[in-house]
Every structure is written in structure tokens, then in C-alpha cells.
Amino acid sequence: MSASPLTLKIKGLRDSLLVTLPDGRWEELRGLLLNQIQERESFFRGARLALDVGPQALHVSDVSELRDALSEQGVALWAVLSDSPSTEKTAQLLGLATRLARPTPEVPRAPLETVEADKALWVDKTLRSGMRVEYPGHIVVLGDVNPGAEIVAGGSVIVWGRLRGMVHAGAEGNAAASVCALDLSPQQLRIAGEIALAPKQRKTPVPEIVRLKDGQLVAEPWHPDKH
């Protein structure tokens, strides 16, 4: 093993600590982090920790195990930052933040970082209550969006399934965004700055598309020839 000392960068944020891991093997870095926390127990106890893991590709079990280990030290892991999309996804699955800016009423939300607006995120599972998917481009869900789930897209949203949760399309103000679903019965639907509450429930659902027309959200049955 090389003797080059691995060091953690620790930075104080407004209400938490940001720890940046150097490059290295995950097992080593994990040990290093837990060691540091043990050594400086009084400093870390009760802290909220955001962890920048760089390009590490982490598995759900890695992150959940670390979170448990940290919580035993009285440290709450609330965010995992990473350049690796799979790690970001892992963190999101575990309900951890993947960006430092947290949405608060006074502070405007950090702008969704620039992804070309015509890119789409593919979600091939049902989104259950409490899950939130956020993406600067379009979002396509192959599955249901259950009540209590949230989708926020910079572009349009397509749900190949039942849409019963909350959807915000064109979240960055794109009024041309649309939302469509096989069964459109969301709790709430937003396009750009406009909000509509749950439309009537249809007995036999038909695929519908919602667009912003003259400042109002309008739902129409899907006719292939009209669109």
C-alpha cells in the first residue's frame, strides 16, 4: 500500500459539514472517515454531514451501511454528492440529497444544472409515495406515479401508467411543456407557473395530454392525429 496520506477536506456549511473524500478505495476512505469522526468525536457529534464522494460509484448497501455507521456516531448523513450518476441515483433512492442547496421558502431553488433541454430521464419503475424525481430535461416513467410521489421536470413528463401523484412540468418556466399519462388523475399538476388541482376521475380512463393554453391548464384526450 502506498504511504501517501489520504486526507479529508472538511468545510463548514451554514447548518452542516461538507466532507470531501480524496481519490482512493471506498473501503479505505470509509475507514478513514469513520476514524476521523471517532477521533474528533466532540466536533462531529450531532453534526449533519454532506459527503462529496467524487467519482466513486457506490451501491445502495455501501451508502446505507455508512449512514447506519455514522448514525451510531451521532452523525446524520443528509447528502451525498457525486460525479457518478449511479451514486447520485443510489443516494436519491435512500432519500438523501444530492445537491447542497436545499429548497427553502426564502432562498430561491438552485437552478437545475444545465443539461440540454431535449434530454430525457428514463424511470422504469412505479414511483411510490414519498419518492421524488427531479430532472432538468424531460422525464418518462414506465410505471405508475402513486399518490404522494413527486415529479419535477424542466421539460415534459410522460407517464406510461397511472398518474396519481404530483407533477410539475416546465419547472424552469418552460410554458411549452406538457404532461401526458395513460390515466391522468394527479393530485396536483403544474406546468411552468400554473397550478391545477386534480381533475375529475374518469370511470374508464383514456390517455390524456395536458398543456398550457392562454394561462390555463387544459387536459384533452389523446388523439394521435391531432398532435
Next chain:
Amino acid sequence: MSTVLTIGSGKGGVGKTTAVANLAVALAAAGEKVVCIDGDIGLRNLDVIMGLENRIVYDLVDVVEGRCRLRQAMIRDKHLPELYLIPAAQTRDKSAVSPSDMVRLCDELRGEYDWILIDSPAGIERGFKNAIAPADRVVVVTNPEVSAVRDADRVIGILEAEEKDTPSLVINRLNPAMVKRHDMLSADDVVDLLAVKVIGIVPEDDDVIVAANRGTPVALDPKSRAGQAFRNIAQRLKGVDVPFMALDDQGNLWQRLFAGRK
């Protein structure tokens, strides 16, 4: 082979503890060796429902913190010699135990017992995380009402995120007469939303409350409908294919009873 089975729900009051007590006695009565663990530290109930509260000397937290051996905290059931309870501490809170403590504890019990049932507390925080950490299987209990189903959905989502196997569902306190009048969600409505396998439907039954107060779970009562439903679930957990009870007949019977009362 032992199975660690956690019973959770998200929402409180849907019948998790009742389900644990009844599945435990039903499994033990069917010849299995069973330990149940009350994960609801600070708000323990399982001991009461099993009628064992006055026998508690040591509890889960005592084991975890090394004040006693695991064996000493295991209370043998009054009726069934192969059924044990590890009670929760009442004077502590969820943070007294960590997920890895639970994994260690269950590993110690594995091999000696066929079933280790864990009663999860309501909520999705530490206590719930503790309860699911060692689980091989999870049963989610819900009631046929919108809020309970919503919370069950959240819990199922968390289990998926933690890469646990898809849980099975128990729909508890279904009132067939109300379903018939369209005043209650039907089992199909619930499954339609949650999209998981149903392992049991337990009809609403006054005997459950009486039995809980007496400390003799209803699964020990051969005449109780809910008891039968829990015994069926226990069989299904063992891999036996038991047909679902015809709840409709019961609905008619209830209607007849109510009609007779008027």
C-alpha cells in the same frame, strides 16, 4: 433455516402488533419454533397483547447494552412452549438500538429458531430502520382506508430502495358489508394501488379487541374468523397454499345478524 420476518406499516394503529402476536402463536401452534421481538422501544405493546407483561425482567435494550444474556430476555409464552418474546424497553427510545445491533441479535437467534418475527414501530425513522435491517422478508399491514394505503405505499417504496425483497401485504380489518355498500376500499382497490402480493385478508372482528385485552391472541380461538385468517397467513408464510376465506358469506351472515337485530 430460519426466517427473519419484519411486520411494518408506516401508519400506526393498523394492527402490526396484533398481526405479530397472532402470526407468532399460529406458527408456534403449527409446530414452528418462534421468537418475536418488540421493536417499538418506548411504546411497547406486544407483551400486553401476548399477556406476558408481568413476566418482563430484561428487555431488548438490556441485551444490546450487555446487561443480560439474550436467553435471559426471552420470555416463554404461557400457552406455547416453543414461542418466546423479547420485549422492548419502555423507558428508553428508538436510538437505544442500532440497525447493526438488530442484525447481530437476529444472527444469534438464527439456526435455533424457525421464525424470528419483528414488530416494527409506526413511522419510517430509526425504529423502522432497526426493524427492517435484519429482515429476510417483510410483511406490510394495511387497512382498507386511503391514509393507511398511502403509508403502506411509502413503506414499500423504502423497502425497494433498501433492496429488500418485495414485501407481501396483509389487509387487516376489512369489513365486507361496508365494501359491499362501496363505503370501504375493497381488497382489489388496495392491491390495484400497491401492486404487491397479498398474503392475507383479515376481516374486522370484535374478538380481536377482546382477545388483545385478555392477552390471548385471537389465533388461539378456533371459532374466530380473524383468528382463522391469521392461521391461514401463517400457513402461507410456511409455503402452504391455502385458499382465501370467502369473506362474502361472512358479510351475508353479518347482514343477517344486523337484520335480526332490527
